[in-house]
Amino acid sequence: MSKTKTKPVLEKIVDSARDVQQKVLKGQKPVMDTPVRSLANVKYLAKRGHFEMLGKSKKRTLTVSTVKTFAQTLKMMALAKELIVTSDMATKREAYYISKNWGKAGFAEQPESDTIMDDIEAMFGVNREQLKFIPEEKGGDVAGRLVVIDKDAKGNRLRIDCTKFGSGAYSIPIDVEELEFQGRADFILAIETAGMFQRLVKYDYWDKANCILVSMGGVPTRACRRFIRRLADKMRIPVYAFVDGDPYGYFNIYRTLKAGSGNAAHLNQYFCVPIASFLGVTPQDIIDYKLPTHPLKDVDIKRAKDALRNDPFVKHHTEWQAAINQMLKMGVRVEQQAFAKHGLDFVVNEYLPAKLKNTKKFLP
Amino acid sequence: MSKTKTKPVLEKIVDSARDVQQKVLKGQKPVMDTPVRSLANVKYLAKRGHFEMLGKSKKRTLTVSTVKTFAQTLKMMALAKELIVTSDMATKREAYYISKNWGKAGFAEQPESDTIMDDIEAMFGVNREQLKFIPEEKGGDVAGRLVVIDKDAKGNRLRIDCTKFGSGAYSIPIDVEELEFQGRADFILAIETAGMFQRLVKYDYWDKANCILVSMGGVPTRACRRFIRRLADKMRIPVYAFVDGDPYGYFNIYRTLKAGSGNAAHLNQYFCVPIASFLGVTPQDIIDYKLPTHPLKDVDIKRAKDALRNDPFVKHHTEWQAAINQMLKMGVRVEQQAFAKHGLDFVVNEYLPAKLKNTKKFLP
Numbered sequence: 001m002s003k004t005k006t007k008p009v010l011e012k013i014v015d016s017a018r019d020v021q022q023k024v025l026k027g028q029k030p031v032m033d034t035p036v037r038s039l040a041n042v043k044y045l046a047k048r049g050h051f052e053m054l055g056k057s058k059k060r061t062l063t064v065s066t067v068k069t070f071a072q073t074l075k076m077m078a079l080a081k082e083l084i085v086t087s088d089m090a091t092k093r094e095a096y097y098i099s100k101n102w103g104k105a106g107f108a109e110q111p112e113s114d115t116i117m118d119d120i121e122a123m124f125g126v127n128r129e130q131l132k133f134i135p136e137e138k139g140g141d142v143a144g145r146l147v148v149i150d151k152d153a154k155g156n157r158l159r160i161d162c163t164k165f166g167s168g169a170y171s172i173p174i175d176v177e178e179l180e181f182q183g184r185a186d187f188i189l190a191i192e193t194a195g196m197f198q199r200l201v202k203y204d205y206w207d208k209a210n211c212i213l214v215s216m217g218g219v220p221t222r223a224c225r226r227f228i229r230r231l232a233d234k235m236r237i238p239v240y241a242f243v244d245g246d247p248y249g250y251f252n253i254y255r256t257l258k259a260g261s262g263n264a265a266h267l268n269q270y271f272c273v274p275i276a277s278f279l280g281v282t283p284q285d286i287i288d289y290k291l292p293t294h295p296l297k298d299v300d301i302k303r304a305k306d307a308l309r310n311d312p313f314v315k316h317h318t319e320w321q322a323a324i325n326q327m328l329k330m331g332v333r334v335e336q337q338a339f340a341k342h343g344l345d346f347v348v349n350e351y352l353p354a355k356l357k358n359t360k361k362f363l364p
Numbered sequence: 365m366s367k368t369k370t371k372p373v374l375e376k377i378v379d380s381a382r383d384v385q386q387k388v389l390k391g392q393k394p395v396m397d398t399p400v401r402s403l404a405n406v407k408y409l410a411k412r413g414h415f416e417m418l419g420k421s422k423k424r425t426l427t428v429s430t431v432k433t434f435a436q437t438l439k440m441m442a443l444a445k446e447l448i449v450t451s452d453m454a455t456k457r458e459a460y461y462i463s464k465n466w467g468k469a470g471f472a473e474q475p476e477s478d479t480i481m482d483d484i485e486a487m488f489g490v491n492r493e494q495l496k497f498i499p500e501e502k503g504g505d506v507a508g509r510l511v512v513i514d515k516d517a518k519g520n521r522l523r524i525d526c527t528k529f530g531s532g533a534y535s536i537p538i539d540v541e542e543l544e545f546q547g548r549a550d551f552i553l554a555i556e557t558a559g560m561f562q563r564l565v566k567y568d569y570w571d572k573a574n575c576i577l578v579s580m581g582g583v584p585t586r587a588c589r590r591f592i593r594r595l596a597d598k599m600r601i602p603v604y605a606f607v608d609g610d611p612y613g614y615f616n617i618y619r620t621l622k623a624g625s626g627n628a629a630h631l632n633q634y635f636c637v638p639i640a641s642f643l644g645v646t647p648q649d650i651i652d653y654k655l656p657t658h659p660l661k662d663v664d665i666k667r668a669k670d671a672l673r674n675d676p677f678v679k680h681h682t683e684w685q686a687a688i689n690q691m692l693k694m695g696v697r698v699e700q701q702a703f704a705k706h707g708l709d710f711v712v713n714e715y716l717p718a719k720l721k722n723t724k725k726f727l728p
Contacts, residue, residue: 088566088708089562089566090704090708091559091562091563091701093559093699093701093704094559094563094701094704094708095704096701097656097699097701097702097703097704097705098704098705098708100656100705101705101706134559134562136557136558136559137558138505138558138561138562138579138581141502141535148530148532150529150530150531150532151530151531152527152528152530152568153566153567153568153571154568158528158529158530160528160529160530160532163516164516164522164524165514165522165524165534165535166512166514166515166516166522166524166537167514167515167537167538167539167542167543168512168514168524168534168535168536168537169534169535169537170529170532170533170534170535171505171529171532171533171534171535172532173530173531173532173533173562173565174531174558174559174562175531175562178531179531193500194500194501194502194538195455195457195458195498195500195538197502198453198455198498198502198537198538198539199455199458201537202452202453202517203517204516204517204518207517215502217502292461292464335457335461337455337457337458337460337461338461339461340454340457340458340459340461340462341461341462341464341465342465344452344454344458344462
């Protein structure tokens, strides 16, 4: 699997570098072509479930004023090639420091090297992880009916059984491209808070419900989203999101998980989880389960109204518009721990089983 | 082990409640006595290596104006007792929601229940985790020569071998009080960033150096600090900190790990790691290893000068004063990824082995 995935990227890098070389040898000006990365160059692909880039691109021709950026882009491509060939990887920050040895092509600040990296990523239409540039932040935590297949540094195959971590968990690595999966879970439950994850682990929920629990710890990192996406693809099982019932949970967490984000549209095909649906906590749950709430803050109201007006995902889904309007009318938000009012085991023994009886009713 | 640790807490709760009951039955006003939790009630115990509370306490007598807080404190003590007896746990947020069923003793906002929890913790001289109130945030990640012994939900013993997680890691649970440890590692390396942790895992550093790697992911959480502390105590091995070379790394991360923090002094005896010493990155490393740097920001300079003036830990250690003054004179800070300038494997093959040859030179 590793080969079929990395070989095209390697070829793309070599082809692209050869183009530049041949232009130079012919005495012509080499050009590099990068898609424009902005919301204005994005549409929502409802059928495929994520944002995607439109065709706009910027061309960078080698001139006196672009020579440094041009050189940096080529050096960065060479670094990616080396990392792929040696099965190594570099964090964004490490890549920045490596450039300190590139003489005049060295980057002065990390945002500069990050931008070049994003350009290369968009140029080749791959995710940065396939170029072996990995983010700084870790992924998320996993417990439940899943065996992850990985390798140790000597190349020996490792079977990591996520039912065997007790009160702890399997921590998702930063680079998940090479992981394989085994198991017969019925679904993946993606959870917002570490506290709720710990509650479900404590009460052995993954055993009772035959599922895989993933703790996102707030807005899911790229590694966490990619892990869930690859897991859902390979195991062909649904993904249900369980987050706080507030605009932050609905849009910053769930919408990012499912459809991706606007300013990284060139990546969404890898990082979004279109199959995901929304278990809770919904505004209706507040009524059905008599949950304690907090008043919406100004920032919540603003975020909700913005979503109704501008978010292509929300504008596409009338169910979400209805839910947001219901929340605004009620004027309250709810945390996923609110079920503790009815006892610590209520979420495991009552709420989740009741909801899972009718997954077709989940918000899209 | 579980028994000897929890029994005294349970007894303390029962004794304290009985005192209140007997006073009430005699027609007297019951009193509860809580140490004052503030920097003014703290001293630095150099020999034991952490901040500790002085004797000041506040007495809360049952009167018309204190009746609600008094009731809330007793209800919270009762909840802790129930959690201990049933081997359960509750996050701070769950405890707040449970109170929604306490009628008039319910908390209006979570900060109120957190305060009562802190008071009880200080009153009994235990850490909140011993009362089975656990934080929301997760701990850190572990890889290397360590076997963690935990139990599954059915009480079966689990052996978690931290050499077997490939590119992933063992994620430390929120409550670490009951974990046991096995192994023959030479030291624990506590690492600031997930990126550097991933680098050391990728290059199999724990195998080369026979050690345990812990990723703190920024300022270590309570669970992470308690885990390292219990690990160091049980295995009787040293703890070395490897963090960014800036005031945030020196004080917010390393100082918190080693000596605790001022506003939680009643907890430091459980959460600090007095045995810890500072591997790097030091200001001197910048010179010795010709590392790329960034200029100190205003906030860095302010934080460093504050530490020189007001931090009892820094005031006690002349070595730290010298290091801070050197940094201020150089006017630069350094990130732990800066070694990548010399190649991605430099940190593993050169820097760490060179430093570890002379651990006596580590900053205290």
